[in-house]
Amino acid sequence: MNNLLSYCKISFYFLIIISINLFIFSLKFMLNDLIIFIEWEIISLYSVSIVMTFLFDWMSLMFMSFVLLISSLVIFYSNDYMMSDVNINRFILLVLMFVFSMMMLIISPNLISILLGWDGLGLVSYCLVIYFQNVKSYNAGMLTGLSNRIGDVTLLLAITWMLNYGSWNYIFYLEMKSNNFEMFIIMGLVMLAAMTKSAQIPFSSWLPAAMAAPTPVSALVHSSTLVTAGVYLLIRFNILLINTFFGQFMLLISGLTMFMAGLGANFEFDLKKIIALSTLSQLGLMMSILSIGEFKLAFFHLLTHALFKALLFMCAGVIIHNMKNVQDIRFMGGLFMSMPMVCSCFNIANLALCGMPFLAGFYSKDMILEVVMLSYMNFFSFFLFFFSTGLTVCYSLRLVYYSMTGNFKNMSLNMLSDKSKIMNFSIFFLMIMTIFSGSMLNWLLFLNPKMIMLPKFMKLLTLIVCLLGGLIGYMLNYMFLLNSNIFVKYNLKLFVGMMWFMPLISTLFIIKFPLKLGLNLYKSFDQGWSEYFGGQMLYNQMKKYSLYIQEFQNNNLKIYLMSYFIWIIILLIMMFLN
Template sequence: MKNLSICNIGFVLLMFISIILFLFSLIFLLKDLIFFLEWEIISLNSSMIIMTFLFDWMSLLFMSFVLMISSVVIYYSKEYMSGDLNINRFIMLVFMFVMSMMLLIISPNLISILLGWDGLGLVSYCLVIYFQNVKSFNAGMLTALSNRIGDVAFLLAISWMLNYGSWSYIFYLEFMKNDFEMNIVMMLIVLAGMTKSAQIPFSSWLPAAMAAPTPVSALVHSSTLVTAGIYLLIRFNILLSYSFMSQLLLVLSGLTMFMAGLGANFEYDLKKIIALSTLSQLGLMMSILSMGFMKLAFFHLLTHALFKALLFMCAGAIIHNMNNSQDIRLMGGLSIYMPFTSSCFNVANLALCGMPFLAGFYSKDMILEVVSMSYINLFSYFLYYFSTGLTVCYSFRLIYYSMIGELNCGSLNMLSDEGWIMLRGMMVLLVMSIFGGSMLSWLMFNTPYMICLSYFMKFMTLFVCLFGGFSGYLISNISLFYFNKSLNNYLIVNYFGSMWFMPYISTYGIVNYPLMLGNIVYKSFDQGWSEFLGSQNLYNNLIKYSHIFFLFCSNNLKIYLMLFIMWIVMLFLLFLF
């Protein structure tokens, strides 16, 4: 009962704070207010340590969404993690994770952002290795070490900010945007944002982080860890617009979006498919941000958080009922056995696809129409639309495998919708996934965007989505019969399914060759020449010489008498001759 009460208290407290912050964000948005607070922690002679906080409509709204999703996740964990003896520890870790994100959101200062940034990194490691096995430990190390690259870039950015009067970057964004030092800071911040938001070439840690419990995945992939890089670059968007890094970021994020969408069509692990869909949406946010549309990126960030958290919670309920099996080939007919969970799952999937009037439609449709209206090269334009089609493609493939047909797993599975605590948590996000997009669009874009497109361009988004859904259905049917027939097809499937061999390059490749070199050095030096010339050979020689000395010591009387006789014989021979 004690464990359950902690979950209840956490849910009520975070939801209450979330509602208050949402109301404050409305006031700040309507009145266009920004509060910049300074808290003097300590003052010694003329030196002061000051903590600064930035409250505007963006930070308050984002905090409201993070707290709302995390409160629902904590409530959901009450049933999902009920068999865990250390559920208190789990809830406290989740709470620390959320608090680190809060610190990152409201900080206009690089030092205090680093506290939240590193807090996210350290607590995410603890959460990924929560189920203690070899796979979790490997995934945790990959997650932590990939993010350390971004942390180092962040520390270098802090050191470059020493060229200015303080670490509060917000004072210098507008005035120093053409400064060389500020451009260096921008490059480092972009690198940090790319590692945290898993853009190419740092993408391999995101699917690996699926080793964490499903409630953690729902939190990480919706509104906390992976969105930290996007949020930081939204804050630095003035610099990004004037930097050449925006063009590089546009290409890399477009390729990330394309790669993740393609890889999800060849994946059979339920959680990994949803993780790759997160990666695809992060690429979409990053690419529209690099084009200078900061508000649109933030809008998609919030709408995506709603349906992605719901998607993971539905996936957790399905995995829970399938005796912890995550293979979609073993599913089927779930809509018959788990109607409410399946309904939530399908609503979240359709919102992800951009189904009209669900949460994802408002942001994705606007992003694609603004891209169509902008000056952009054909390659990036192709990546935007083709990746959107792939999103619908893998979503319909997932629905085909999990919802249609007969159940493919063991007959002893007790599939049901009777986990009422999990279902109540999902209901909150279901309502938000349906109405959240329209609500946010009315709030954030009170003056409508003027989007001037031709008749066919206006229908392009809808056409791409329909074509993508049809392709997903075809892939689901055809892949079983044709893809594994020959070695070439197997290599193609392996190439696309393993994120363009990125884990081999960024993980196994980096680790494998140093380990092989270490093995050679160990065999030839530690166990080879150094043993022959050093300790082992010295030991053998000492043993050999000690045997000789022992022989002398044990036969010393015989040797003495033998030498005495030889001496007498020599004296006798001298006297004779």
């Protein structure tokens, strides 16, 4: 156990030192406007050479520093959370493989090397989702794996279309060939791949299902790795989104995803699934602002969201750990009394998610919504942006209402506490980052600050929407607790709570018709009329006759007596006739 502890600590220190160095380098690259492009020839055989390319700019270095910071804290946190697990070494190795795949994706300007990281993320995520090895996690892993495979296929198709150009280094051709038909096709395929990885409609059902993975994995996946890979890829391809059909399509799809996830979280009772749906909502926000053309804002929100979402999951993990693996928020309540430190961090992360002034989420969300107000946009998209922001506050307040307030609703004998030093260290570190990272990144990313001039009402609209969302959230909870209208309540929960029936569409809808068709074909070819009138009919007839003979043989005394009487009657009749 001591060796394991030292192993976790070594990996933690190693990753955090690299993270700090990468962050310093990213600042240097940003201030000096530097880009380093490395081509490494792995092997050269006659005229064929295999070349590995890496792109280091301020964006890739900063994102890598954040990924390594969060993964180091997750590994340190896992040392206590996964203490009773026999295979903890395997778990930490899987997490490290996951982080390495993300690194490959971040620094690749080449579609082939991107595919290595992309497929690595998909494969390792499957291994992590099925980690607990039960039926639920197997189903969730299969749904996650197959949903991501669609994106892998589209990325492979994009690689084949890149053969129209001189190399697979897409970064050379984006501006020059932006109006080409080939690049139009490549952009469509890359966008589809990004939609599957970032779980946009209609590929959203795998994201809540992936909650079958251990909580430290959820903290890593939902903050800075798997789900952000699609957003990061589209940030690299952002030139092809501006003023195109793809940008408009992405705006609609991501707006609907944001709205659907926010609505679904208000009807969910699983603690981890609520936070997963909030991730889906924020991914929709990032994708929609990216489709307008503000890639820096999308990247800004990507970084701030990574910090407070990792904090939310870590706090949720401590709560679940102490509740003896109970995840239903209806069994919680009054946790503030027993776990003050964790609940305080949980609330800070929740407020950052809602966009509470001067926390991490405020700087990015407020700027995004103000830019939306300045943009040329139709009313429907505008409504989706602001209504979804209100829904975020609504489900966050509902979560706090159920878990923190009132009386404890579980066992009277409990061991609730937040005394784990290892888990508390990771949580406290992320809490500090959640408070200060928003303003810090705002100053760093936007060196020349823009003054966004808006009328007074529009300037206050974000705050008004948040307050209204909180009020509606409280009123809805109060109404549902009173059990006002059961028919409306349960039908609404069935549709909205099941993400507009998307899990059914992704699973049962896809497999039902092929299975039915297979059954009909099986009946037609293997057990059809030829079998019915051929071998099966002969068998059934012979079986029936043999059963009759068996009946005769089993009742032989009765049969002999009966035949004796019949014979006597026949003799008497013949005598009378003579």
